[in-house]
Amino acid sequence: MKKCTLPTAFPFQAPRPRLPSGIVLLHRTLGFWTALVFGFLYLPIVILVVYSFNASRLNILWAGFTLDWYVRLLENGPIIRAAKNSLIIASISTLLAVILGTVGAWLLHRYRFRLARSIQTLVAIPMVMPEILMGISLLILFATIGFNLGFTTVIIGHVTFSFPFVLVAVQARLQGLDPALEEAALDLGATPLQSFWFVILPCLRPAIVAGALMAFTLSMDELIVTFFTRSAASTTLPIQVFGLARVGLNPMLNALSAVFILATVAFVLFSAYLRKLNHR
Amino acid sequence: MSADASAAVPSGPDRRPPGWRAWALLAPMVLWLLLFVVVPAAILFVYSFCERDEVGGVIFTFTWENYQRVLDPVYLRIFLRSIGYAGLTTLLCVVLGYPVAYYIARAGEQRRNQLLLLVMVPFWTSFLIRTYAWITILKQEGLLNGLLQSLHLTVTPLSLLYTPTAVVIGLVYAYLPFMILPIYGSAEKLDHALVEAAYDLGAGPLRAFSSVIIPLTMPGIAAGTLLVFVPAIGMFAITDLMGGAKVPMIGNVIQNQFMQARDWPFGAALGVVFMLMFALTYVLLQRRGARLAA
Amino acid sequence: MKLPISSLLALSVLLAPSALTAAGVVNLFGWSEYVPQAVLDGFTAETGIKVNFETFASNEELLSKLVAGGGAYDLVQPSDYAAEVMIRRQMLAPLDPAKLPNLKNIDPALMRLPHDPAGAYTVPYMTGTVGIVVNTGKVHEPIRGYRDIFQPKFQNRLVVLNDSRELVTWALYAQGLAANDVTPANLAKVRPLLAEWVKLVKVFDSDSPKTALLNGDVDIGVVWSGEAAILWTQDRKFQYVLPAEGAHQFVDVLAIPAKAKNRDEAHAFINYILRPEVSRLISAAFPYTNPNLAARKLLTPEELANPASYPKGGRLETFRDIGKTATVIDKLVTDLKSAL
Numbered sequence: 001m002k003k004c005t006l007p008t009a010f011p012f013q014a015p016r017p018r019l020p021s022g023i024v025l026l027h028r029t030l031g032f033w034t035a036l037v038f039g040f041l042y043l044p045i046v047i048l049v050v051y052s053f054n055a056s057r058l059n060i061l062w063a064g065f066t067l068d069w070y071v072r073l074l075e076n077g078p079i080i081r082a083a084k085n086s087l088i089i090a091s092i093s094t095l096l097a098v099i100l101g102t103v104g105a106w107l108l109h110r111y112r113f114r115l116a117r118s119i120q121t122l123v124a125i126p127m128v129m130p131e132i133l134m135g136i137s138l139l140i141l142f143a144t145i146g147f148n149l150g151f152t153t154v155i156i157g158h159v160t161f162s163f164p165f166v167l168v169a170v171q172a173r174l175q176g177l178d179p180a181l182e183e184a185a186l187d188l189g190a191t192p193l194q195s196f197w198f199v200i201l202p203c204l205r206p207a208i209v210a211g212a213l214m215a216f217t218l219s220m221d222e223l224i225v226t227f228f229t230r231s232a233a234s235t236t237l238p239i240q241v242f243g244l245a246r247v248g249l250n251p252m253l254n255a256l257s258a259v260f261i262l263a264t265v266a267f268v269l270f271s272a273y274l275r276k277l278n279h280r
Numbered sequence: 281m282s283a284d285a286s287a288a289v290p291s292g293p294d295r296r297p298p299g300w301r302a303w304a305l306l307a308p309m310v311l312w313l314l315l316f317v318v319v320p321a322a323i324l325f326v327y328s329f330c331e332r333d334e335v336g337g338v339i340f341t342f343t344w345e346n347y348q349r350v351l352d353p354v355y356l357r358i359f360l361r362s363i364g365y366a367g368l369t370t371l372l373c374v375v376l377g378y379p380v381a382y383y384i385a386r387a388g389e390q391r392r393n394q395l396l397l398l399v400m401v402p403f404w405t406s407f408l409i410r411t412y413a414w415i416t417i418l419k420q421e422g423l424l425n426g427l428l429q430s431l432h433l434t435v436t437p438l439s440l441l442y443t444p445t446a447v448v449i450g451l452v453y454a455y456l457p458f459m460i461l462p463i464y465g466s467a468e469k470l471d472h473a474l475v476e477a478a479y480d481l482g483a484g485p486l487r488a489f490s491s492v493i494i495p496l497t498m499p500g501i502a503a504g505t506l507l508v509f510v511p512a513i514g515m516f517a518i519t520d521l522m523g524g525a526k527v528p529m530i531g532n533v534i535q536n537q538f539m540q541a542r543d544w545p546f547g548a549a550l551g552v553v554f555m556l557m558f559a560l561t562y563v564l565l566q567r568r569g570a571r572l573a574a
Numbered sequence: 575m576k577l578p579i580s581s582l583l584a585l586s587v588l589l590a591p592s593a594l595t596a597a598g599v600v601n602l603f604g605w606s607e608y609v610p611q612a613v614l615d616g617f618t619a620e621t622g623i624k625v626n627f628e629t630f631a632s633n634e635e636l637l638s639k640l641v642a643g644g645g646a647y648d649l650v651q652p653s654d655y656a657a658e659v660m661i662r663r664q665m666l667a668p669l670d671p672a673k674l675p676n677l678k679n680i681d682p683a684l685m686r687l688p689h690d691p692a693g694a695y696t697v698p699y700m701t702g703t704v705g706i707v708v709n710t711g712k713v714h715e716p717i718r719g720y721r722d723i724f725q726p727k728f729q730n731r732l733v734v735l736n737d738s739r740e741l742v743t744w745a746l747y748a749q750g751l752a753a754n755d756v757t758p759a760n761l762a763k764v765r766p767l768l769a770e771w772v773k774l775v776k777v778f779d780s781d782s783p784k785t786a787l788l789n790g791d792v793d794i795g796v797v798w799s800g801e802a803a804i805l806w807t808q809d810r811k812f813q814y815v816l817p818a819e820g821a822h823q824f825v826d827v828l829a830i831p832a833k834a835k836n837r838d839e840a841h842a843f844i845n846y847i848l849r850p851e852v853s854r855l856i857s858a859a860f861p862y863t864n865p866n867l868a869a870r871k872l873l874t875p876e877e878l879a880n881p882a883s884y885p886k887g888g889r890l891e892t893f894r895d896i897g898k899t900a901t902v903i904d905k906l907v908t909d910l911k912s913a914l
Contacts, residue, residue: 026485027386033379038398040376041456044413045402047423051416078611078627104309111298113306117566121559122313125321127507128558130514130534133551136544136642137320143643160316163309165458165507172503173465192301206385207465209393213400214461214507220404228639232601232628241406243606243629246781247804257405264401268394275390334897335662337641354909361912419789439730441791442777524777524786525736528911539634540738541904 052254069255082240090219093158097215101166135228153229166211173207328549336542346549362530366512369451373459381463442524450522459504466500600839604651648834655893658689673841676848679868696827698865704822707802711811712793719817733786733795736778738907747819802882803861816888823890
């Protein structure tokens, strides 16, 4: 990761001075606070995972340990198919959202477009547009132009409401980004495109990662726009889950969430472990 | 291109007039917005001047009636309440999320992405399942009440679920990551030398935090506020599930026009007013921001 | 009728090879958790016709998706009043009774209801009622009707459907009026009563009102009979009562959209569902009232004893589409709720 500020006053990196006790205290407090917030974030998740092993169908009393819900989950064709669809749709729409959002944020930041303010406001509209309005109006549009519902229409819907999130996150990082950074690249003979690719983009990486995570998450959990733009073949997980949970919670859904979360957490831990091995 | 760029640099702001290449790069996004935001919004705009027929269809006439109905004090009150809930949610998200974002930004390079991912992972499960987990915790015979009773902190179980408190918990839970992530994006680039300079100049940690760190990460806070406050106004599922659907939010009202009442024109009118109010506020804020920057 | 279709089919096979696979498909738009997977699989195994099953979670979802122009469906599963809207908007195709020999199994009383007076467009799938479910472990007073439960002593102990039309209907019944008598004068009459009622309710939930009852957050509910039936199978303390003043009966039906392409397959599917042994599977999974009299003979005594599935007596009425008054009702209930 490149440093995103030019060395200005200090030509060399001074050895890190001993931190004052105040700053250490502050960091400890922050660490403690972070742990608490993570506890808040994961509390329902822990409960949900625990109940996925509950023999009772109802999320109420503990009736003994079982793996039955996991077996039923694996046997449930529609759910597995919907999970696959969701992953495909979320991946593609995240990719598109990141491209549209990042390029858009950079261009709006870098150039004085006429109508820039209108474009900026337009970008924010999908964030405020109630999902039902977006869903129905997109469906009317697709029906009018005779576009068959399917994966494409769902992805179009998802990109529309998720790319503004990427754009806003990237813009926040661009604000106050040292302009000298790009100028230096340009002075050294890079084309604007090269300076964007080799200098700006690496600097934006944290915001892009954050934006991509948001876009993926939004796509994985969207219900209403998807309902109106999908076909039977492109049904996503939230729709399947909503249908099941409509008649009361089913521990199979807990099992499904547990699989998702544990797979991701395992992936995170495993990649950390691999890195550690490589560093040795 | 690089020539006129360096020529533009001395003259104040770093923004350049766009060449055709910049326009060409921006074109996909503008096209996307036109096709999938402007056109659908235009459809709704047309509908908002129409009338509902007997069977719930749309008669294409011209009437102001739907907009007159929007001004009814009932809807105004609901709108204000939605803004109130969204505002409180945003505030709590900043308070809870800011330290987390800052902590993650200061963590080691590899840990950073892992922690970020861990912030997001709970949200890859369905909203409904997460909410049901909260119901398990908060309900009358639930885990929290059980804990409180076993610790003898309370004798009779507290009514937690289906209260405004439950709604706020649900809202904060749903939107917290959308505050943490943008703040992280701007805290990560924070030059730590500046913070250390503040310490060297004798500022205490709190002082350094409030007068150096927070102002420098303001763009992140602003972005997070936008990403939390705006969607939270239109949110209705959480108020339904955790609040028992007792008090309608503006999102419920709009949803109902397309579902139960089948009055699409009125629903469209509500939506148009909602979006216009937002766009207006947004433009005004941008203008003020631009003036402040100048 | 048979000859031209088969010759047309043969022709289309000659013209386009892909038509062959298209003929073996039925696109069903139905309720989630209302059609057992085993029934779909059984139909495909027997006929070779593939079922593309797309789900919705409320009549309103179904209507709005269809009205906005979505989907190419061969078979839809609305409730009575939604079917009535679709018939009035000419969105449904008439059924061909010759292709539905099993229609004779259906309770004739359910075939000529006001939403489809000639029985030309719809076939009942399941029926049910909206009634009161009481946790007799916590409530010892006798409960007979709406007036008994909307009482100050039950404040914050009630769950009711989150549906404006339902709420208004109960209030109409409580005042001795009929469910479909939704006139401005009558609405004005029930308004003060509803204003009191709304204050007493702890939870409004149409999707899974049983959750709040099972969790012990409330003790009394006005819910779909299917929800009450599930509660009863969980614990006999949950007793179902059909309100004495009158109760809403709903009939969920199968119907073929006017634009459907695979009508033969759709008819074949309806006829398959109407078989007693198939219909019996649906009852086992979703304990609503089975309109299929031949299938009812196959039910277990316990299933038949469920007071929510097969309630005794009661004054029942189905909903009619009330046109623009739906808007007025929505405003009324929004108004009352936002005053809370």
